[in-house]
Every structure is written in structure tokens, then in C-alpha cells.
Amino acid sequence: MTETTYDVVGIGNAIVDVLAHADDALLQENGLAKGAMTIIDADRAESLYAAMGPGIEASGGSAANTIAGLASLGGRGAFIGKCRDDQLGNVFQHDIRAAGVAFDSTPATTGAPTARCLIFVTPDAQRTMQTFLGACVDLGPEDIDTDVIAASEVVYLEGYLYDPPRAKEAFIKAAQAAKSAGRRVSLSLSDPFCVDRHREAFLDLVANHVDILFANEDEIKSLYQVDEFDAALQHVRGHCEIAALTRSEKGSIVVSGDEVHVIDAEPVEKVIDTTGAGDAYAAGFLYGITQGYDLATCGRLGGIASAEIISHFGARPEQPLAQLAAKVVSGT
Amino acid sequence: MTETTYDVVGIGNAIVDVLAHADDALLQENGLAKGAMTIIDADRAESLYAAMGPGIEASGGSAANTIAGLASLGGRGAFIGKCRDDQLGNVFQHDIRAAGVAFDSTPATTGAPTARCLIFVTPDAQRTMQTFLGACVDLGPEDIDTDVIAASEVVYLEGYLYDPPRAKEAFIKAAQAAKSAGRRVSLSLSDPFCVDRHREAFLDLVANHVDILFANEDEIKSLYQVDEFDAALQHVRGHCEIAALTRSEKGSIVVSGDEVHVIDAEPVEKVIDTTGAGDAYAAGFLYGITQGYDLATCGRLGGIASAEIISHFGARPEQPLAQLAAKVVSGT
Numbered sequence: 201m202t203e204t205t206y207d208v209v210g211i212g213n214a215i216v217d218v219l220a221h222a223d224d225a226l227l228q229e230n231g232l233a234k235g236a237m238t239i240i241d242a243d244r245a246e247s248l249y250a251a252m253g254p255g256i257e258a259s260g261g262s263a264a265n266t267i268a269g270l271a272s273l274g275g276r277g278a279f280i281g282k283c284r285d286d287q288l289g290n291v292f293q294h295d296i297r298a299a300g301v302a303f304d305s306t307p308a309t310t311g312a313p314t315a316r317c318l319i320f321v322t323p324d325a326q327r328t329m330q331t332f333l334g335a336c337v338d339l340g341p342e343d344i345d346t347d348v349i350a351a352s353e354v355v356y357l358e359g360y361l362y363d364p365p366r367a368k369e370a371f372i373k374a375a376q377a378a379k380s381a382g383r384r385v386s387l388s389l390s391d392p393f394c395v396d397r398h399r400e401a402f403l404d405l406v407a408n409h410v411d412i413l414f415a416n417e418d419e420i421k422s423l424y425q426v427d428e429f430d431a432a433l434q435h436v437r438g439h440c441e442i443a444a445l446t447r448s449e450k451g452s453i454v455v456s457g458d459e460v461h462v463i464d465a466e467p468v469e470k471v472i473d474t475t476g477a478g479d480a481y482a483a484g485f486l487y488g489i490t491q492g493y494d495l496a497t498c499g500r501l502g503g504i505a506s507a508e509i510i511s512h513f514g515a516r517p518e519q520p521l522a523q524l525a526a527k528v529v530s531g532t
Numbered sequence: 533m534t535e536t537t538y539d540v541v542g543i544g545n546a547i548v549d550v551l552a553h554a555d556d557a558l559l560q561e562n563g564l565a566k567g568a569m570t571i572i573d574a575d576r577a578e579s580l581y582a583a584m585g586p587g588i589e590a591s592g593g594s595a596a597n598t599i600a601g602l603a604s605l606g607g608r609g610a611f612i613g614k615c616r617d618d619q620l621g622n623v624f625q626h627d628i629r630a631a632g633v634a635f636d637s638t639p640a641t642t643g644a645p646t647a648r649c650l651i652f653v654t655p656d657a658q659r660t661m662q663t664f665l666g667a668c669v670d671l672g673p674e675d676i677d678t679d680v681i682a683a684s685e686v687v688y689l690e691g692y693l694y695d696p697p698r699a700k701e702a703f704i705k706a707a708q709a710a711k712s713a714g715r716r717v718s719l720s721l722s723d724p725f726c727v728d729r730h731r732e733a734f735l736d737l738v739a740n741h742v743d744i745l746f747a748n749e750d751e752i753k754s755l756y757q758v759d760e761f762d763a764a765l766q767h768v769r770g771h772c773e774i775a776a777l778t779r780s781e782k783g784s785i786v787v788s789g790d791e792v793h794v795i796d797a798e799p800v801e802k803v804i805d806t807t808g809a810g811d812a813y814a815a816g817f818l819y820g821i822t823q824g825y826d827l828a829t830c831g832r833l834g835g836i837a838s839a840e841i842i843s844h845f846g847a848r849p850e851q852p853l854a855q856l857a858a859k860v861v862s863g864t
Contacts (some may be wrong), residue, residue: 220624221628221850254600254627254848257589266588287619287645289551295586299551313619513850516586518553 212263214281269483298375350381359390462497544595546613601815682713691722808847
């Protein structure tokens with residue numbers, strides 16, 4: 201197998217987050233499904249933004265957060281996603297490049313503006329996400345540079361990509377290019393409602409394309425339509441090489457054939473905002489995998505990255521994750 | 533005197549901040565004057581942004597921060613400032629209105645984009661600001677609604693307004709309208725280098741127009757070109773009705789004729805980012821003044837607001853300041 205240029209290339213929606221504190225009453229008044237990611241149109245985005253408190257803007261997007269986290273750990277990351285040539289697109293582009301990630305997707309010059317996700321953070325640190333996909337709907341197979349895919353040890357795909365119409369073609373093209381080059385394919389299920397929307401497609405992907413699967417408890421139960429976490433665990437064991445299942449404060453379970461690891465959550469002084477917790481876990485885990493660490497260490501790296509992200513507002517690291525990771529891996 | 537609609541109307545630059553962590557080496561490499569606010573052009577803004585790490589965007593602007601802080605304390609605030617009809621202008625407009633501030637300035641539909649301030653936050657929590665004024669240069673006397681000025685108990689002006697070319701005309705128009713209506717005029721000196729640039733104008737303002745002056749130690753020493761804080765203090769005593777002089781961790785000194793109060797700084801667990809510290813002090817102080825509290829209480833309110841702002845990234849409050857103020861004032 202040829203040398204790789206990147207440890208992981210992520211493909212996902214290029215989104216700028218707008219984060220604000222909110223109380224539960226505001227969620228109820230506006231009919232928001234707490235904890236979920238809901239797709240909204242431009243009009244709804246405008247009316248919800250008007251109802252939202254003062255916010256901050258920060259680059260987001262699930263896979264983009266993961267690759268930024270990987271880079272913060274010292275990994276070599278690339279990202280593919282679609283923004284527009286507008287102010288928020290400029291912010292997205294700046295932040296991911298400034299994080300040390302290769303990002304060469306051409307911004308759209310016409311059509312909808314750069315995507316934004318309105319994130320309502322309640323006092324319990326839970327986040328409720330309302331996404332206007334904007335320019336993300338333009339991502340298609342023509343945006344997939346198969347040379348970049350072939351030069352990456354892992355291609356990482358967010359399940360959210362099944363929402364915009366043409367992204368799944370990009371998704372499949374990337375997965376096939378990775379397979380042809382002997383690379384591994386990783387998928388995050390993203391959100392239980394997203395799994396509901398695309399269950400058949402995801403079941404097929406997990407069974408036939410995915411080597412490393414990320415899901416939280418709700419997502420994996422939704423995928424297999426079971427009520428118990430353990431039942432979902434038994435299903436997934438036979439379906440992909442490695443599954444990393446996150447359970448919030450209960451930590452994570454890593455399964456690979458007969459191997460099962462139960463990883464405790466990393467202690468956090470105060471949980472401020474859970475936005476990006478799963479993305480950060482995937483960052484730590486994939487960094488571990490591509491550095492050749494054992495699965496238990498990968499799980500711990502995921503937990504450490506996740507703990508940093510939930511201890512502040514926003515989904516990208518505030519301090520270099522490599523420093524935090526040093527306590528479980530030598531040489532960093 | 534007629535009833536007021538607003539406690540304070542602020543006039544200032546409408547700016548979106550871009551905040552990022554930076555080390556001292558980055559400041560040196562890029563020739564940035566640590567702790568200062570420097571005006572930059574569009575090209576320099578682009579090259580500095582390229583050199584900057586991943587950031588977050590948050591509404592800023594000195595007087596705008598003060599009025600947002602006043603509203604968070606429960607005060608009635610209005611703001612006048614110029615943004616453009618672009619994405620960052622929309623962010624600025626949303627955030628200040630969502631904070632409960634009346635903001636009716638018409639955005640520019642042509643010309644430079646909404647202003648942004650690149651803020652480099654070093655590990656010592658000091659902020660170094662590089663401001664591209666953008667649409668702010670369009671603010672002129674035609675933007676001053678004298679009815680709003682006359683309906684406000686205090687008009688609050690930031691010294692930074694002397695940098696864009698026509699804003700000082702707006703400034704003078706507002707000060708005169710306030711005087712005619714029997715209202716009070718307040719000024720913040722903003723920055724020692726800004727004082728250097730406009731010393732004669734500021735000396736005239738302080739002597740002839742300003743009732744309530746805000747300055748930090750460096751600014752007031754720069755105004756009177758003296759080396760000792762105490763020397764500056766003796767100068768300012770005779771020049772305006774009330775002067776509130778902030779000294780970072782040494783707290784503040786409030787002077788009004790023979791009355792002098794020495795206010796200790798509010799303890800802060802960890803100082804994260806000093807951006808907006810002075811703006812928040814002015815918010816607390818002016819809230820106190822317009823609520824009729826004595827000067828010592830006004831100074832303590834300033835200190836409490838300031839302590840909240842420096843304990844997190846960004847210049848606008850993360851938690852309602854009214855809750856924090858309750859410990860020094862009854863009935864809130």
C-alpha cells in the first residue's frame with residue numbers, strides 16, 4: 201500500500217454554528233425537539249434566529265469538528281465540504297485551515313448562503329440544533345477528489361450527509377474510492393432522527409461499506425429498532441469491524457469481533473455545552489487508530505477529547521488536545 | 533424635565549469581534565502593539581486574519597458592549613452605530629436587539645462591509661485589538677436621532693468614534709442635543725493610543741461637554757501627559773462632574789468634586805480574556821447612576837459587571853448581570 205498524506209479525510213456539511221443560551225420554555229414555545237438536530241428552511245431559520253438570545257458564532261459541522269479535533273491532537277487531516285463565498289463561508293474556511301486541516305473544496309459562487317446551525321444550549325448543557333443547510337445542498341460527487349481519498353488512511357463520513365440531496369452520491373463515491381485504494385471507511389450515525397430518516401441506507405452502509413462505526417446509545421438503538429443498548433450492541437458486533445458506542449456520562453463501549461472494551465468517561469469539572477461531544481470522541485478515537493494504538497487507548501483518547509469540548513461553549517477545542525492526550529499516550 | 537424612554541443611549545462603532553488565542557511570538561512576528569487597539573485597512577485585516585488561529589465571532593464595539601451590559605443589568609438602553617446589510621451586520625443587529633437594546637440605525641447598503649475587530653488573546657488574558665472599521669466610517673450626524681438623545685437620561689460616547697472621519701460630527705451633534713434637553717453626557721477615553729491621536733479634542737470635550745468620564749490608568753495619564761496616576765487624578769477632579777478611573781486588579785477610583793471613593797476589584801477565580809472589561813465597568817456604573825445609587829455603589833456595580841466579562845471569552849455577558857448585581861443593590 202502506498203504512503204498516506206493524511207490520517208483522516210472527513211466529508212461533511214460545512215456549517216457555522218450560532219450558539220446561544222436558552223431555557224426550556226423557549227424550546228417549547230418554538231416547538232423544538234430537545235437534543236435533536238432538525239433541518240429547517242431559510243424562513244424558519246430567520247424566525248428562530250429572531251427568537252434566539254444573543255449568540256456567538258463558531259465554525260461547526262460534525263465531520264469538520266472531528267477533523268479539527270484530530271489536527272489538534274497532532275493528526276494529519278483533510279476536509280471536504282461546501283460553503284459559499286460569503287462572510288460566514290470565509291469564517292468556516294479560515295477556522296478549519298487555521299486548525300491545520302487541508303481544505304480545498306471550491307466555495308459555491310451562486311445559490312444559498314453558507315449553512316448555519318442555530319444551537320440552543322439549555323442550563324442542563326444539552327444542545328438543540330436547528331440547521332439551515334444553505335450551500336451544503338450543492339455538495340455532489342464532483343467535489344470528491346479521489347486522489348485525496350486514496351491518500352488518506354481513513355475516510356470519515358457523517359450521517360448528516362444523507363440529508364442534502366446529492367451528498368449521498370458523494371458519500372458513495374468516496375467510500376468506493378477508499379475501498380479501491382485499500383483504505384478504511386468510517387461513519388458516524390450523527391443523530392437518532394437522522395437514523396430514522398435514512399435507516400435502510402445506513403443499515404446497508406454499516407453491513408457493506410463501513411469499517412469503523414461511531415454511534416451514541418440512541419442512534420444505535422434507532423438503527424436496529426431495539427429498546428435495550430445491549431441488544432443493539434449484539435447486533436452491531438457482527439456488522440462492522442469496529443464499533444465505538446458512546447453513552448455520555450457512562451463512557452463508551454468499543455467492540456471489535458470478540459474484543460469488547462468498557463471505557464469510563466473522563467471526569468469533567470462542569471459540563472457547559474455538549475455540542476460536539478460525539479465529534480470530539482471520534483477525533484480522539486480515529487487519532488488513536490491511525491497512530492496504531494490499541495482499541496482501549498483509542499476509546500480513552502476519545503473520552504479525553506470529548507471532555508475538553510463539553511467543558512466550554514462551542515464544538516472546537518479551546519486548548520491543544522495533544523497536551524491532554526499526553527497522559528494516555530507516550531511521546532506526545 | 534420630561535420622562536425618559538431610555539436610561540442610556542450609546543453611540544459607537546458597530547463591530548463584530550473575531551477572538552482567537554495567540555502567543556506573544558505571534559504578536560511580535562506581526563508587529564502588533566500588545567494591549568492596544570490599532571486601526572487597520574482591509575488588506576492588513578486579510579493578512580492578519582490569515583495569520584490568526586481558529587476563532588469565534590461575537591458582537592462587540594465598545595459602547596455597544598456597554599449598552600448590552602446595561603440591558604443585562606435591567607437598564608433601558610438604546611444604541612446608534614453603523615453596520616452594513618451583510619451577514620456580520622445581521623449578527624451585530626441580532627445580538628444587540630436580542631440583548632434587549634433598541635437599535636434602529638439604518639445599515640449601509642453600499643460601501644465597506646460591517647466592521648470587524650481581530651482580537652488576539654494571549655495566555656496572560658490580555659487582548660490586542662486590530663480593527664477594520666468598514667461600514668463604521670459612514671456614521672455621520674444624519675444618523676443621530678435627536679429625539680432618542682433627548683429621551684435618554686445619559687448619552688454615552690466612546691472615544692474610538694474619533695477615528696472614523698465623520699463620526700465626531702455625530703458625536704458633537706449628540707452631545708449638544710443632550711445638553712439642550714438637560715441630559716448628561718458621558719465619555720469613555722477608550723484607549724491610550726486613541727487619546728494620543730485625539731488629545732486636544734478630548735481635552736476640550738472633557739472640559740466643556742462631559743459630565744461623566746470613564747478612563748483607565750493609561751488613558752487618563754495619556755490625556756494629561758503625566759507619569760503618575762495621582763497627578764492625573766488631581767487634573768481630572770476639576771474638569772468634569774464625575775470621573776470613574778479603572779485600574780485593572782487594583783479596582784477603581786471614583787471622583788466627584790471633593791468626594792473620592794476607592795473601590796476594590798471584584799475577585800475573579802481565573803481571568804480568561806480582558807476584552808470588554810472597561811466597557812462592562814461603564815455598564816455597571818451607568819446602571820447605578822441612572823438608578824440613583826450613590827457613587828460607591830456605582831463603582832461596585834462596575835466592578836461586578838467587569839468581573840463577569842473577564843472570566844470568559846468575549847465582551848458581552850454570558851450570564852444575566854442583574855443576578856450578580858443583586859448582592860450590592862436591593863430590589864433586584
